[in-house]
Amino acid sequence: MRISTAQFYESSAANYQKNFANVVKSSEEASSLVRVNTAADDPVGASRLLQLGQQASMLDQYEANSTTIKATLGATEAVMTSITNVLQRAKELAIGAGNAGYTDADRRANASELGQIEEQLQSLMNSKDENGKYIFAGSKGDTVPFTRNDDGTYSYNGDQVTLDLAIGDNMSMATNSTGWEVFQQAINTSRSEVTRTAPVVDDGRVVLSNGQVSSSLTYNSKFRSGEPYTVDFVSGTQLQITDSGGNDVTAEASQGGAFNPATAAGQTVSFRGVDLTLNINLAAGDTAAAVLPGHSFTLAAKPDTFTATRSPGNPTATQVTGSSITNPVAYHASFPTGSAVMKFTSATAFDLYAAPLTANSKIVSSGTVAAGVATASGVSFNLAGTPAAGDQFSVAVNTHETQNILDTVSQLKTALNTPINGNPILQQKFQAALDSGIGNLASGSDQLSSALSSVGGRGSALDTQVDTNQSLVLANTQTQSAIRDSDPAEVMTRLTLQQTMLQASQLAFSKIAQLGLFNKV
Template identity: 85%
Template sequence: MRISTAQFYESSAANYQKNFSNVVKSSEEASSLVRVNTAADDPVGASRLLQLGQQASMLDQYEANATTIKGTLGTTEAVMSSIGNVLQRARELAVGAGNAGYTDADRQANASELGQIEEQLLSLMNSKDENGKYIFAGSKGDTVPFTRNNDGTYSYNGDQVTLDLAIGDTMSMATNSTGWDVFQQAINTSRSEVTQTAPVVDDGRVTLSNGQVSSNVTYNAKFRSGEPYTVDFVSGTQLKITDSLGNDVTAEASQGGAFDPASKAGQAVSFRGVELTLNINLSAGDTAATVLPGHTFTLAAKPDTFSATGSPGNPSTAQITASNITNPVNYHASFPSGSAVLKFTSATAFELYAAPLTASSKPVSTGTMAGSVATASGVSFTVSGTPAANDQFSIAVNTHETQNILDTVNQLKTALNTPTNGNPIAIQKLQASLASGVANLASGTDQLSSALSSVGGRGAALDTQSDTNQSLKLANAQTQSSIRDSDPAEVMTRLTLQQTMLQASQLAFSKIAQLGLFNKV
């Protein structure tokens, strides 16, 4: 077979270029020890490296998120611990105020310190993080979570939304604890009330406390279904309890409703999950069998109350000054639970919405004012001034099933500031208020402890997940290295071989070139 000179040179040049290219590539690989620089180097390996790179980026983000959460949890834990210490001091003051040797001045001194504690609690509960966001406001980090109302009670202005960050492929964690969960959901043990109905003028011979809820299960299952109850003193040693349908349920009370009229200490009366304190105050010459019958009380859960706040952007200066339930059936059927928005569409027409009010919200109730009263879903609101179109009022509903610890401290302060002047009946009422305050402080502390445990649990889970992520990062780096990086011995061996082949191709070219016809001329 004959080979033309052109073919010979083209073939030799192509072979030389290929060998030279291999030597250059292997030299670069020997210098960098990186085997895969482009997808052409190893299509399968390059694809796997892309996946591993994406995983590495996500692991870096998880690590950043974990750092953010750890910082927030640390701040939250510190604030909660401080609040716990403050609540403990408030409880000590409340317990101490029940000392029989305390005077009104002593109790007022305790009340003064409770006032300072109240301000300290409000400040702590409105704490901010390092970014200037309110810790306990939920997702509304720029909104002050707790504010004092005109009547001295407190409102929560945040929401119930936790801000979650991913810390793993299938795991997210809340960065915050909402004020709603930490402070608003403490069980209110003082959510029943007693009202004397006879005699019309209280003679002070019988005092019956509002009572403390001792069993939520029994209270919700039995007490609520039979209220309001009537408590009649039918003799000098026996009381009778009837439910709203007139059924005699006295047998469910402790001692079957029997009491000792001669007892000087408060007597406990247990009934359907509620603990009441009964005090009999007989004067000289009184006979229990003669003066106690005819004393009658009603016993029921505290009715829901409402706190109305006008929107800062309201066109008018109208305000809601009072509110009360006037139609219980309509109220329970349609009034929004938790909170609502009352919006005026004119000076007299209004609409009631479930909060929050959005562009797609539909009113649950509409109406027209009767004089200065707007009645929506069974609740009447008294309005001072003339409303204007687009006036809006936020309505917070207090069912008394839970109570903010700020309200508990405020109520204790008020009770201790109320003078007794040595009056036994006033002292008995004070003792009932103290018992209620101590119980609600304990409930608030329990709720805070639960929230603190949640923070600790998240911190422990975060540490575990961070360790897992670190292990994944190490495995990811090792896998990438095994795919991308070269074996130095293999590269040097291959480079030596390719250099030898390059030299051989150069020598072969020079030898074959000497076989040309021109060398024979």
């Protein structure tokens, strides 16, 4: 077969260039030990490397999120532990104040320390993290979570939103614990109340405490369904309890409503999840049979109360000075649970919304103002001043089912500051208030312990997920290396072969070039 000189040179050059390119590529691979630099090197491997790279980026983000959560959980745990220690001291002071040998001065000394504890608790509950955000404010990190109202109670200004971060492909974790969950949801053991109805003038013979809820389950399922109850003393050793329907339910009380006026132990009455303390104060010459019949009390759950706060941008200085439920049926039917917003449209009319108020909020009910009283959905608000269109008030609803530990400490402080020396009736009321405070401190501590356990549980789960992520990082790195990196022995063997082929093509070119006709002339 004959080939032209041009064809020979072109074929030889193409073969040389191919071999030279192979040598260059293998040399670069031998130098970097990277097999896949572009998709053309290995289409399937390049696609797999892209997926692994995306996974590696996500794992890096998971690691950053885990670091953030670990720091936040650590700060939260430290603050909660400090609060636990402070509450323990408050309980010690409360229990000590019940000492029969304490004087009013001794109790005031305890009250003074409780005041310091109250301030310390508020400071801890308003703690900030390393970024300057309030730890217990939920998603409202720039808002002070707990503030003191004008009436001495406390309000939670944060929300119930947890800030979740992804720490795995199908796992997210809350970075924070809201103040609502940790401090606002402690069960209030003192959410029933007793009101004397007879005699009209208190003769001091009978003191019946507001009661302590000993079983929330029984209280919610039985007590609430029959309130208000009437407690009548029908003899010197027997009381009768009737529910709101007039049914005699005395059989459900401890000892069937019987009591012993001669002993303190015999004057405790338990009824539908509520423990009541009965104090009989007989004067000289009195007999229980003669003076106790005719005494009557009403027993019911504490009615909901409201705390109204004016918005800072109100056009007037009008304030809400008081509130009360004037129509229970309308209240339970339509008033927003939790919190509401009053928005005045004029000096005599306003609309009621469920909080928070947004552009899409719908009016719950409309109210009117008459003689300085604004009424809507069965609740009346006393106004100091004349409102104007644009005035807004935030209304927090307190159902008394739960109680903030700050309110508990504040109430205890008030009870300890009240003089009771030499007055048996005041002493009995103080003891009831003290029992209430100790019970609510225990409830608040239990709620805090539950929240602290939640933080610990999240920390443990986070550690496990971090270990899992680290294993995935290692596997990802190894898999990428197996696809992308070269085998040094294989690369060097291939390079040697390609260099030999390049040398052979050079030698072949020189030999064949000598066979041309011009070399024979």
